Amino acid sequence: MDSIIKAEHITKAFTNHVALDDVSLEVPRGKVYGLLGPNGAGKTTLIRIINHITAPDSGSVMFNGRPLTAADVVNIGYLPEERGLYKKMKVGEQALFFARLKGLGRQEAERSLRQWFERLEISGWWNKKVEELSKGMAQKVQFIVTVLHKPELLIFDEPFSGFDPINANVLKREILKLRDEGATVIFSTHNMSSVEELCDSITLINKSHDILSGKVSDLRRRFSDNSMQMRFAGDFQTLRAAIGDAAASVEQTPPDRDGNSCARIRLHDMADMRQVISLANNAVDLRGFSELLPTMDDIFIRTVEASNSNQQ
Amino acid sequence: MNSPLSIIISREYLERVKRKSFIITTILMPLFMVGLMVVPALIAVFSSPEEQRIAVIDNSGVIAPRLQNSAEVNFQTVALSIEEAKADESFNGVLEIGKHIVDSPSDVRLYTHGPASMMVEQYISGQIESDIEAIRLARYDIANLEQILNSIHADVTLSTMRIDKADEETSSGLSYGMGMAMAFILYMIILMYGQMVMTSIIEEKNNRVLEIVVSSVKPSVLMAGKIIGVGLVAMTQILIWAGIVLSFTVWVMPLVISSVAGSDADFAAVLSQLGNAGYVAMLFAYMILFLIGGYLFYASIYAAIGSAVDNIQDAGQLQMVAVLPILIGFILAPSVLNNPMSGVAFWASIIPFTSPMVMMARIPFGIPAWETILSLVLLYAAFIGLIWLAAKIYRVGIFMYGKKPTFSELIRWARYK
Numbered sequence: 040m041d042s043i044i045k046a047e048h049i050t051k052a053f054t055n056h057v058a059l060d061d062v063s064l065e066v067p068r069g070k071v072y073g074l075l076g077p078n079g080a081g082k083t084t085l086i087r088i089i090n091h092i093t094a095p096d097s098g099s100v101m102f103n104g105r106p107l108t109a110a111d112v113v114n115i116g117y118l119p120e121e122r123g124l125y126k127k128m129k130v131g132e133q134a135l136f137f138a139r140l141k142g143l144g145r146q147e148a149e150r151s152l153r154q155w156f157e158r159l160e161i162s163g164w165w166n167k168k169v170e171e172l173s174k175g176m177a178q179k180v181q182f183i184v185t186v187l188h189k190p191e192l193l194i195f196d197e198p199f200s201g202f203d204p205i206n207a208n209v210l211k212r213e214i215l216k217l218r219d220e221g222a223t224v225i226f227s228t229h230n231m232s233s234v235e236e237l238c239d240s241i242t243l244i245n246k247s248h249d250i251l252s253g254k255v256s257d258l259r260r261r262f263s264d265n266s267m268q269m270r271f272a273g274d275f276q277t278l279r280a281a282i283g284d285a286a287a288s289v290e291q292t293p294p295d296r297d298g299n300s301c302a303r304i305r306l307h308d309m310a311d312m313r314q315v316i317s318l319a320n321n322a323v324d325l326r327g328f329s330e331l332l333p334t335m336d337d338i339f340i341r342t343v344e345a346s347n348s349n350q351q
Numbered sequence: 352m353n354s355p356l357s358i359i360i361s362r363e364y365l366e367r368v369k370r371k372s373f374i375i376t377t378i379l380m381p382l383f384m385v386g387l388m389v390v391p392a393l394i395a396v397f398s399s400p401e402e403q404r405i406a407v408i409d410n411s412g413v414i415a416p417r418l419q420n421s422a423e424v425n426f427q428t429v430a431l432s433i434e435e436a437k438a439d440e441s442f443n444g445v446l447e448i449g450k451h452i453v454d455s456p457s458d459v460r461l462y463t464h465g466p467a468s469m470m471v472e473q474y475i476s477g478q479i480e481s482d483i484e485a486i487r488l489a490r491y492d493i494a495n496l497e498q499i500l501n502s503i504h505a506d507v508t509l510s511t512m513r514i515d516k517a518d519e520e521t522s523s524g525l526s527y528g529m530g531m532a533m534a535f536i537l538y539m540i541i542l543m544y545g546q547m548v549m550t551s552i553i554e555e556k557n558n559r560v561l562e563i564v565v566s567s568v569k570p571s572v573l574m575a576g577k578i579i580g581v582g583l584v585a586m587t588q589i590l591i592w593a594g595i596v597l598s599f600t601v602w603v604m605p606l607v608i609s610s611v612a613g614s615d616a617d618f619a620a621v622l623s624q625l626g627n628a629g630y631v632a633m634l635f636a637y638m639i640l641f642l643i644g645g646y647l648f649y650a651s652i653y654a655a656i657g658s659a660v661d662n663i664q665d666a667g668q669l670q671m672v673a674v675l676p677i678l679i680g681f682i683l684a685p686s687v688l689n690n691p692m693s694g695v696a697f698w699a700s701i702i703p704f705t706s707p708m709v710m711m712a713r714i715p716f717g718i719p720a721w722e723t724i725l726s727l728v729l730l731y732a733a734f735i736g737l738i739w740l741a742a743k744i745y746r747v748g749i750f751m752y753g754k755k756p757t758f759s760e761l762i763r764w765a766r767y768k
Contacts, residue, residue: 054763093750115566118563118566119563119566121562122559123559124558124560124563128366137563137567139353140359142353184563185566
């Protein structure tokens with residue numbers, strides 16, 4: 040696998056606690072990678088290490104196959120979770136300042152800034168002072184500053200916090216667009232629905248340990264309990280009687296939007312699917328049938344709870 | 352001009368220099384100082400005070416003929432009763448001299464309309480005093496009294512020469528004044544701009560812009576950029592002030608010198624020494640060196656403190672580490688000036704914490720060059736050690752929110768990898 044970041048056995052301790060304990064992570068190039076975990080799990084510390092802001096006590100970080108150095112930082116765009124701007128500076132002037140810190144020349148920086156301001160429809164803000172902007176407006180500026188220098192690797196720490204749904208969608212669209220243009224994106228979040236929408240792979244960190252990682256599609260299948268959703272017209276009791284012992288359980292669930300009755304059916308084994316369908320087909324009028332994969336939310340909660348109870 | 356350090360320096364510099372408050376203080380401060388010096392002199396020169404007409408009722412008959420008028424006081428002997436004289440509004444006051452004034456000098460009263468000015472009171476009592484003395488002297492019937500008095504009158508002007516400096520003429524008064532002034536300038540600039548570094552770091556940390564900056568540059572570069580940028584602001588301000596003072600010296604001082612020349616030998620000597628370009632340049636050069644060293648030294652401490660706390664209130668205790676030595680250095684200055692070669696003066700001017708202020712106070716007295724050089728070397732060496740330590744604390748401190756760290760925690764941070 041072609042990986043852009045490969046962190047191995049990272050450990051980092053502060054005065055009173057261990058922030059990361061033997062955490063490893065491999066981020067494939069050109070994908071969106073989710074870094075998940077409850078608050079205080081150590082995500083931000085890991086991100087700071089990948090950004091070369093702090094150094095790990097032990098362990099190594101490889102960037103493009105070589106050990107990460109300070110010079111690599113220009114190839115990374117980082118949007119921190121806690122973020123602000125200089126209040127007294129004008130928006131354009133400030134964006135230029137950050138762009139130049141990333142190594143862009145003044146003219147080049149100004150040209151692509153103007154393009155980005157156009158793209159996010161904020162051209163009119165160039166000469167405004169930051170203190171006049173709302174929080175969401177400031178975040179657009181911060182986003183532009185993060186991606187402006189076209190880094191290979193983008194790291195967003197809780198990017199959607201503080202965004203209204205419309206701007207959050209703009210941000211999602213832009214993140215996917217950047218990925219399609221070849222960038223690799225790492226983002227940390229506990230907003231699980233955005234993980235399902237955006238992430239190709241994830242690592243879940245809990246209490247300083249990496250407890251789960253893999254492709255989102257693989258994980259959802261791995262955590263599947265062989266549940267199906269059946270939509271039908273007819274009597275639920277008839278359906279349950281017809282299926283009988285062919286499935287592990289049959290539960291009634293609220294009807295769908297179109298007024299169809301619904302049932303959640305857990306199979307003993309995925310191989311029993313055809314048999315269950317034909318039994319059901321004889322009893323009720325089938326309208327639809329689909330696999331019920333666990334949401335990332337379910338996986339998150341189950342894994343974190345299991346890991347917490349293991350530790351106790 | 353495109354290294355991250357220079358970009359940060361220029362941002363820090365321009366942000367401050369473009370502020371209205373900077374422009375205003377930079378221009379107003381010297382005007383204020385000059386005003387403080389010049390206005391009283393101008394008042395003295397141009398506002399000749401209103402002449403005070405004093406009616407004199409001399410019951411002794413010997414004092415009145417001897418009273419001499421001055422610009423401020425005009426004596427007029429009158430043959431009125433005391434009540435009539437008091438009623439006459441054309442007189443500012445009535446001086447009633449007792450009959451036996453020569454033998455009982457307290458037998459004299461001044462009645463005035465409104466408050467009497469101290470100058471007038473002093474002038475009148477001085478006049479009467481010398482008159483009484485002259486009359487009493489005359490009672491001894493000494494021949495040629497006038498010649499004797501003239502021949503014994505003496506006017507002393509003390510010239511102090513340095514034995515160790517090839518008999519160069521110095522003025523302790525001038526050295527004292529220069530030493531105090533320079534110690535004060537160092538104290539003020541170091542405290543003001545050191546704290547500016549600290550508050551600006553706290554502010555960056557508070558509104559989380561720091562997190563964004565350190566995603567592009569190393570924390571140590573940001574810290575260095577801030578210290579240098581703020582330092583350049585201080586330097587700009589000092590150079591502008593120096594320019595204003597210099598032009599004041601070139602255009603205004605000659606006028607002042609010509610107007611006071613001859614009247615006061617000491618003052619003229621002071622002015623001529625101030626006019627000595629080499630001497631002034633030497634002092635200025637030393638001052639800049641100590642200013643830069645002292646500022647860098649304390650700005651490092653302030654930067655470390657600023658990174659460790661969330662708001663100015665929390666900085667209070669930690670700040671004492673910086674404020675106390677600066678203050679002690681400044682408080683020591685007067686005693687050092689009184690005895691510039693004492694042991695306290697020597698050590699306080701060598702040890703980096705107090706050395707900028709105390710050494711600057713001593714330099715005008717002409718101390719051995721090796722002491723100055725040793726003090727400078729120690730100051731800059733201490734700064735290098737300190738900024739290294741500060742950078743380590745800063746790197747950890749800027750990500751610490753929420754709790755007020757203790758001094759020992761800062762030291763522990765410095766040991767993190």
